[in-house]
Amino acid sequence: MTPDWIAVDWGTSQVRAWAMHGDTPLAVARSDAGMGTLSPGDFEAALLTLVQDWLPDSPIAVVICGMAGARQGWQEAPYASVPCAPDAGGCVRPQVHDPRLDVRILAGLKQDRPADVMRxxxxxxxxxxAQDPRFDGVLCLPGTHTKWVQVSAGEVVSFRTSMTGEIFALLANQSVLRHGLSDGWDDAAFADAVAEAMARPEALAVRLFGLRAEGLLHGLSGPTARARLSGLLIGAELAALRPYWLGQRVAIIGDAPLCDTYAAALTAQGLAPQMIDASKATLSGLTAAHAKT
Structure with missing residues (x-):
């Protein structure tokens, strides 16, 4: 295996790397050495541990997106201001000690009003x-911090971030609601909760405690409570971000099952969201960045 370059997606909790030949991945490696576990001086060693077996004797380009460019990361890559092309920020090149590494860290995007950022x-x-240059609409990227992004004429026009995923994790694992949740799912309960939250998003906090009360008084099952919690939070998110999806072409970038829940919620609103695989989108974007850097 002789890769031409190496693609890296560096998250907060995990990092993935691909040995690339042109636009074709030859191998993939993963580790738990996310940005949150490292100090700036640790990144090169963490990268070498991951890709050591792929390195030739001469320098090889390593193109990195994500949290390696954060203020707490390897080296901060300044944000580009929207509206702009998603790759308008270019990259920074951190100093490395191993001569086989030619590292480029891609910049993120920022929005001044209302304040928001992405990496x-x-x-x-x-x-x-890169795959659909004429895409015009909204991209939804579900996750810990879900992004809603308006795209037109090849540019990111505006975007908003919802902390729905993080709020779900906090409530499910650290709040009183944790006592009534269990693995499993209830599609009907999720759909009903989405509709309830969209109809009265101001009642969210009251409806959340209702999950605990229903479990104690009426035997609400753990899987149903979990689905209702997700539905209430996603419904409140959709209500808050209605201008981003109402009457729009919407594509969801991500992986099941989280993206399936967003697709179900949007389908119930009369939309037909397109599903885009997150890994393919990441690799396509890294490949386009490699061609430019």
Missing amino acids: GEETQIAGVL
Whole structure:
């Protein structure tokens, strides 16, 4: 195996790397050495541990997106201001000690009013546009911090971030609701909760405690409670971000099962969201960045 270059997606909790030949991945490696576990001086060693077996004797380009470019990361890559192309920020090149590494860290995007930022998602957006340059609509990127991104004429026009995923994790694992949740799912309960939250998003906090009360008084099952919790939070998110999806072409970038829940919620609103694989979008965006750097 002789890769031409190496693609890396560096998240907060995990990192993935691909040995690339042109636009074709030859191998993939993963580790738990995400940005949150490292200090700036640790990144090169973590990268070498991951890709050591792929390195030739001469320098090889390593193109990195995500949290390696954060303020707490390897080296901060300044944000580009929207509206702009998703790759408008270019890259920074951190100093490395191993002469076989030629590292480029891609920049993120920022929005001044209302204030918002992204790192990593811009590369997936660039990947979508590399495959479909005429895409005009909204991209939804579900995750810990879900992004809703308006794209037109090859540019990110505006975006908003919802902390729905993080709020779900906090409530499910650290709040009183944890006592009534269990693995499993209830599609009907999820759909009903989405509709309830969209109809009265201001009642969210009251409806959340209702999950605990229903479990104690009426035997609400763990899987149903879990589905209702997800539905209430996603419904409130859709209500808050209605201008981003109402009457729009919407594509969802991500992986099952989380993206399936967003697709179900949007389908119930009369939309037909397109599903885009997150890994393919990331690799397409990294490949386009490699061609430019």
